[in-house]
Amino acid sequence: MHITKLAYLVPAGLLVFATACGPKADTIEKKSESTTQTSEGTVKTTNESTQVGTTLEAKTETSVDTASGTVSSTTETVIGTITVFEPGKKLEVMTGEKKMHTYSLDDKDIVFSLESPIAVGKRVTVVEQTGDDKVHRVTVKLES
Numbered sequence: 001m002h003i004t005k006l007a008y009l010v011p012a013g014l015l016v017f018a019t020a021c022g023p024k025a026d027t028i029e030k031k032s033e034s035t036t037q038t039s040e041g042t043v044k045t046t047n048e049s050t051q052v053g054t055t056l057e058a059k060t061e062t063s064v065d066t067a068s069g070t071v072s073s074t075t076e077t078v079i080g081t082i083t084v085f086e087p088g089k090k091l092e093v094m095t096g097e098k099k100m101h102t103y104s105l106d107d108k109d110i111v112f113s114l115e116s117p118i119a120v121g122k123r124v125t126v127v128e129q130t131g132d133d134k135v136h137r138v139t140v141k142l143e144s
Helices: 002-021
Strands: 026-040 041-051 055-066 069-086 090-093 098-103 110-114 123-132 135-140
Touching: 055 090, 069 098, 090 123, 098 110, 098 123
Parallel strands: 110 135
Antiparallel strands: 026 041, 041 055, 055 069, 069 090, 069 123, 090 098, 123 135
């Protein structure tokens, strides 16, 4: 009789373990890849995003193979809450599951664009762009 009860408990325990190890219910992960042929060449785009509640982490990589070579760019988007802001020095944004994204505002190799008023506790969208032109851009906009 004890063996029969155990036989029912083992599958139930495995189900609980499998559920606990998966992504949270309010987490949405998306990945896509596309290749398109245009008059200028082949365009390959890869998208990945993770949304946790109202926060977002997304990355898009694009490469274009042309007759004169390959041109590539990367765009990363973060939507979250500012946890640290030191004007001219540092910006830290927290997204879902308390993941932190830190930006050094005094980096001479990055072009920053900050929408005022930036302050701790504000929700922002941060868009970071890099490309073959070697210009690294970071734009911070307040969320409505």
